[in-house]
Amino acid sequence: MTKSELFNKISADTHLKIDEVSATIETLFELIKQEATAGNKVTFKGFGSFTVKKRSAKKTQLIHKKKTISIEEYYIPSFLPSAAFKELTKSL
Amino acid sequence: MTKSELFNKISADTHLKIDEVSATIETLFELIKQEATAGNKVTFKGFGSFTVKKRSAKKTQLIHKKKTISIEEYYIPSFLPSAAFKELTKSL
Numbered sequence: 244m245t246k247s248e249l250f251n252k253i254s255a256d257t258h259l260k261i262d263e264v265s266a267t268i269e270t271l272f273e274l275i276k277q278e279a280t281a282g283n284k285v286t287f288k289g290f291g292s293f294t295v296k297k298r299s300a301k302k303t304q305l306i307h308k309k310k311t312i313s314i315e316e317y318y319i320p321s322f323l324p325s326a327a328f329k330e331l332t333k334s335l
Numbered sequence: 336m337t338k339s340e341l342f343n344k345i346s347a348d349t350h351l352k353i354d355e356v357s358a359t360i361e362t363l364f365e366l367i368k369q370e371a372t373a374g375n376k377v378t379f380k381g382f383g384s385f386t387v388k389k390r391s392a393k394k395t396q397l398i399h400k401k402k403t404i405s406i407e408e409y410y411i412p413s414f415l416p417s418a419a420f421k422e423l424t425k426s427l
Binding site for chain 1: 336338341344345348349351355356358359360362363364366367368370371372374375377378379380381382383385387409410411412413414416420421423424425426427
């Protein structure tokens with residue numbers, strides 16, 4: 244399902260205009276990004292939680308350049324699906 | 336930020352009622368779960384994609400029971416953050 248198909252379906256189900264649906268979802272994603280970037284966790288019961296995960300500093304080899312480089316510690320966005328969501332996809 | 340704080344903020348930003356915001360987001364998450372459970376990928380540019388990942392069948396040891404059990408292949412919900420989202424959280 245494409246994003247616009249999805250927005251159309253939500254608009255039909257909620258009786259809201261497409262641009263109202265779009266504004267709501269774009270604002271939702273901006274806030275989730277904002278919270279994750281501040282290191283906060285945002286949880287939606289039955290769906291999952293958005294947070295960040297730390298990747299420790301490490302050394303890695305560039306074989307083709309015969310060189311070892313060090314990669315600094317960094318953070319990546321992370322989504323933890325709820326138990327209910329995991330149950331749904333288990334037996335695909 | 337709690338879910339209700341988030342919904343309040345979205346309601347203020349979009350001038351929609353809280354229950355309109357809540358209906359939109361609950362419907363969004365239901366559709367994402369539905370698509371993921373059907374094995375489909377749902378992508379939101381600038382935020383990320385929701386899909387499922389396969390976990391292969393494996394054998395594992397129950398040390399305290401001195402027994403080996405086999406775990407069947409299964410699928411888990413997976414979120415792939417967009418490059419833009421990863422860039423935001425890199426230097427937390």
